[in-house]
Amino acid sequence: xxxxxxxxxxxxxxxxxxxxxxxxxxxxxxxxxxxxxxxxxxxxxxxxxxxxxxxxxxxxxxxxxxxxxxxxxxxxxxxxxxxxxxxxxxxxxxxxxxxxxxxxxxxxxxxxxxxxxxxxxxxxxxxxxxxxxxxxxxxxxxxxxxxxxxxxxxxxxxxxxxxxxxxxxxxxxxxxxxxxxxxxxxxxxxxxxxxxxxxxxxxxxxxxxxxxxxxxxxxxxxxxxxxxxxxxxxxxxxxxxxxxxxxxxxxxxxxxxxxxxxxxxxxxxxxxxxxxxxxxxxxxxxxxxxxxxxxxxxxxxxxxxxxxxxxxxxxxxxxxxxxxxxxxxxxxxxxxxxxxxxxxxxxxxxxxxxxxxxxxxxxxxxxxxxxxxxxxxxxxxxxxxxxxxxxxxxxxxxxxxxxxxxxxxxxxxxxxxxxxxxxxxxxxxxxxxxxxxxxxxxxxxxxxxxxxx
Numbered sequence: 001x002x003x004x005x006x007x008x009x010x011x012x013x014x015x016x017x018x019x020x021x022x023x024x025x026x027x028x029x030x031x032x033x034x035x036x037x038x039x040x041x042x043x044x045x046x047x048x049x050x051x052x053x054x055x056x057x058x059x060x061x062x063x064x065x066x067x068x069x070x071x072x073x074x075x076x077x078x079x080x081x082x083x084x085x086x087x088x089x090x091x092x093x094x095x096x097x098x099x100x101x102x103x104x105x106x107x108x109x110x111x112x113x114x115x116x117x118x119x120x121x122x123x124x125x126x127x128x129x130x131x132x133x134x135x136x137x138x139x140x141x142x143x144x145x146x147x148x149x150x151x152x153x154x155x156x157x158x159x160x161x162x163x164x165x166x167x168x169x170x171x172x173x174x175x176x177x178x179x180x181x182x183x184x185x186x187x188x189x190x191x192x193x194x195x196x197x198x199x200x201x202x203x204x205x206x207x208x209x210x211x212x213x214x215x216x217x218x219x220x221x222x223x224x225x226x227x228x229x230x231x232x233x234x235x236x237x238x239x240x241x242x243x244x245x246x247x248x249x250x251x252x253x254x255x256x257x258x259x260x261x262x263x264x265x266x267x268x269x270x271x272x273x274x275x276x277x278x279x280x281x282x283x284x285x286x287x288x289x290x291x292x293x294x295x296x297x298x299x300x301x302x303x304x305x306x307x308x309x310x311x312x313x314x315x316x317x318x319x320x321x322x323x324x325x326x327x328x329x330x331x332x333x334x335x336x337x338x339x340x341x342x343x344x345x346x347x348x349x350x351x352x353x354x355x356x357x358x359x360x361x362x363x364x365x366x367x368x369x370x371x372x373x374x375x376x377x378x379x380x381x382x383x384x385x386x387x388x389x390x391x392x393x394x395x396x397x398x399x400x401x402x403x404x405x406x407x408x409x410x411x412x413x414x415x416x417x418x419x420x421x422x423x424x425x426x427x428x429x430x431x432x433x434x435x436x437x438x439x440x441x442x443x444x445x446x447x448x449x450x451x452x453x
Contacts, residue, residue: 018039018040018041019039019040020037020039021038021040021426022037023036024405024424024426025405025423025424026048026053026056026405027360027406027423028055028360029055029172029299030299030302030413030414030415031149031170031172031176031177031414032412032414032421033051035051036050036051036056037049037051038426040426040427043065044063044064044065044067044427044429045060045061045064045065046060046063046426047060052171053171054171055170059360062361062362063381063427066381067381067400067407067429068429068430070384070431071384072397072399073398074087074397074398075395076396081399081432084397084398084399085437085441085444087395087397088397089441089444089445089448091353091374091376092116092119092120092355092376093120093445093449095374096121096352097351098121098122098123098351098352098354098355099122099351099354099355100113100117100122100123100124100355101342101354101356101366102126102127102300102356102357102358103124103125103302103357104126104127104300104301104302104357104358104359104361104363105301105305105359105434106359106410106412106423106435107304107307107308107410107411107413107420108410108411108433108435109301109359109410109434110305110308111308111312111435112435112438112442113355113357113438114308114313115438115442116438116441116445117321118321119323119442119446119449120323121323121326122321122355123319123340123345124305124309124317124319124320124321124340125318125340125342125345126300126302126305126317127300127302127358128297128298128300128302129302129317129318129341130264130341131263131264131302132263132297132302132303132306133341134266134271134272135263135272135275136306136317136337137272137276137337138272138273138275138279141272141276142276142279142280142283143279143283144279144282145282145283145286145291145293146292146293146416146417147258147291147293147294147416148292148416149176149177149414151256151292152178153178153181154181155255155290156185156256156257156258157186157254157255157256157257158188158250158254158256159186159187159188159204159258160188160190160247160258160259160260161189161192161261162190162191162192162259162261163190163215163262164192164261164262165189165192165193165196165197166197166262166296167196167197168195169262169264169296169299170296174195174197174198174200177294178201178203178204179201181203182203183203184203185203185204186207186250186254187205187206187207188206188207188208188209188247189207189209189211190208190209190218191210191211191213191218192208192211193208193211194208209246209247210240210244213240215266216273217240218240219274219277219278221240221241221244222244222248222281223277223280223284225244226248226285251285251289251291252288252289254289255289255290256289256291256292257285257289257290257291258292258293258294259282259291259293261275261295262296263275263295263296263297264297278293294416298415298417300360301359301360301412303412303414303417304413305317307413307417313333315333315335318335318336318340318341319333319334319335319336320333320335320336320340322334324449343366343368346366346369346370347368349370353373353375354369354376355375356375356377356378357377357378358378358380358383359401359403359434360380360403360404362380362382362383363380363383364383365377371391371393371394372393372394373394374394374396375392375396377396377399378434378437379399380400380401380403381400381431383398383400384400399437400431400432401432401433401434402425402431402432402433404423404433405423405425406429407427407428408433409423409425410422410433411423
């Protein structure tokens, strides 16, 4: 919980005045650690010296004094907000198949973007759409047993980490998920080496099995063994048939097993099959003991965008919203995780405008974007003038926006999807939110439609 929404003053290095926000919540990772002392320096830069997280340090280093004077731009030239909104409205009004991509924003931002998409017939996909789609497909096909951060911390005596090293992307994973308890726990890494950072968990033993083995073979045989099938006929040179029965016995003997995996780390075009197989194994384990899955993902507001779109429309991301004046035979909403994938839309050159949202970091435009496609960027201050660079020939509008937790308050879903986390601004640079800009564009677009005879 955020203990104070006001900034307290203290003395910094060399007498520089600093302000510290205690119990600040980090927006840059879906763990949303809420125990951070965010330090604001006199030059509007930020740091968190007491928190050892390289991902947070790198993100905070992108903010500074120049952010307050960051202006909107049209084709790389500074302009005022009204002119930028007018040009952006014109782009959306003339587009017949726009894509809203990136979607790195908070819940309020996504709500406004959905309303804007409803006004111009846009397709919605996130920067991390591939990982989201794989998880969604597996959930739709077979269902799942999920666990939460608190359940893993307080109940799990065995943690099976499948084919990933969580600390590579989530540096404080072990501290936040397994810290603060004296219970003995075991960490078993399956299909990968032991994560070196796991040694920081004092009360946990670690081990690895089947590192480098084919993940599809591992899960297929694991599922077969759980169902009581025999495997004598399997020609196994990798040790899968030898190692898995021992792991199955460990899971059966544990009081609560947490299965941790990263959808984004399951490379290849068929990651959904691996996740579905994991879900099936977890469900089978639950016939005799307790187990749950903890997928690590949802970066850059991905989980928030997906949850928000689902409750507003009934469909997850990779959904197209029909224009207000749609044809009689056209559905108001159409979800297709393959057809409406950003990479495919760009490769097939089937979009005629891109609204790119990147509020948590300076995420560049997709390399595959046709230089003749008009672009609107609602982005991090570090993206200033970026959209008009390179070989772009079509109009490019850039509007700097606030980052939730840095210059504006807001809400994001935590990695386990069970908690909506409130975030509070660590400084007071006046930048509009994504929700504000999207609402202004919606109003202007509606006005433009009414003015057409």
